[in-house]
Amino acid sequence: MREIPLSDLKQTLKQMIAKACTRVRPDALCALQNAKQSETSESAAFAMQVLLDNASLCEQKALPVCQDTGMAVFFFEIGQEVHFTGGDFEKTVNEAVAESYAENALRMSVLDPFTRINTKNNTPAVLHVRLVAGDRVKITFMPKGFGSENMTRLFMLMPADGIEGVKKAVITAIRDAGSKPCPPVFVGVGVGGTSELCLSLAKEALLRPIGTRNEREELNALEAELLQEINALPIGAQGFGGNTTALAVHIKAHPTHITALPVGVNIQCNCVRSSEEVL
């Protein structure tokens, strides 16, 4: 058994939150820089330059890259040999969120869906927890803005729809979203599982750094093909036209039921934010 005091976990989470909210992930920044080089629309290129300037300024001055600092989403992989001590795990995570959002002047955007009364501390956080072998804890934090989250789609396709159906679903989701999710976007696609797992896969697909290869070789070609089709849509950066509606498409697949072909699409806006730590 390896003991980890929850006070240590809390400190780590607080730092991860501050870091994620004030920087655009390096892989996304690099993709944006490259896309700008080959952008065909002047207005879109201008928008992309403003985004690049914003990213470097915010990292220098520790400013939130976007005023929507999102809902706090965590992915935990907890080694089964780990024993957290000194309190309540979920409560600690929420305390870290409340404290870090207040201390770093991040926007409190969470409220009750019926009363619309703000919780005023950006809690509760959204937790995805998996128990794995070993004695380590891997944590990923993602502040998810809702301009893009509101564009999430789930398609419960029929097996007969096949790969063509998957492609059509992704293109439909991006076309319908248009300029609302602050393009250039980063598209996470989940294929398979049950409905809720499928959407979770779509979100997890966004954690894989842009520019790395899909672990399933045959899916790399599909990702490239989808990206090309999306960038042929008449949307472009900020909706200004040109050829950069998306920076990347990532697919995460999982076995599903014999009667099903679930496709989930989770869109990440241009300010791709997440941080990772291993304890």
Place this chain on the structure above:
Amino acid sequence: MIKITLPLTEEAVKNLHAGDRVLLSGDIYTGRDAAHKRIVEAIRCGTTLPFPLQNSTVYYVGACPPKGDLATASCGPTTSFRMSPYAPTLIKNGQRGIIGKGSMSEEVRNALIEHTAVYFAAIGGAGGLYAQCVTDAEILAYEDLGTEAIRRFTVKDFPVVVAYDCHGKSVYE
């Protein structure tokens, strides 16, 4: 790149075309959903308005809480479409410019043409950079709305793109 000093004039608006890149300097007023509801109500009842609408430019934004020595924290645009039901009333009453992001309704486009006004798109996702462009900020009204209260922002070289011009053209088409 076009540089404009606010307040906007009819002349300046006529010279703007969809897709133009513009740097704005001068005073703008912030407001989003809840504030717009109250302004439209004030216009209807003839009560005092939080700022003079004549030739004004209104920015759709809900900023982060202020921090350090900056006048405001991150303050990028919010989605304009939600203000579509209110914008025509403000434009009829003198508002000359809108700053937001994404498309708005046909009614808004028609009001811009009819009253020679313009809709600028700010860049969604560039909140920190926009905060640096704000040299002074002051709460003018509706303080109870928190981040949605109406503020005067004095801005310098605030980067935007003309989204809808007064000639009926759009950058989104």
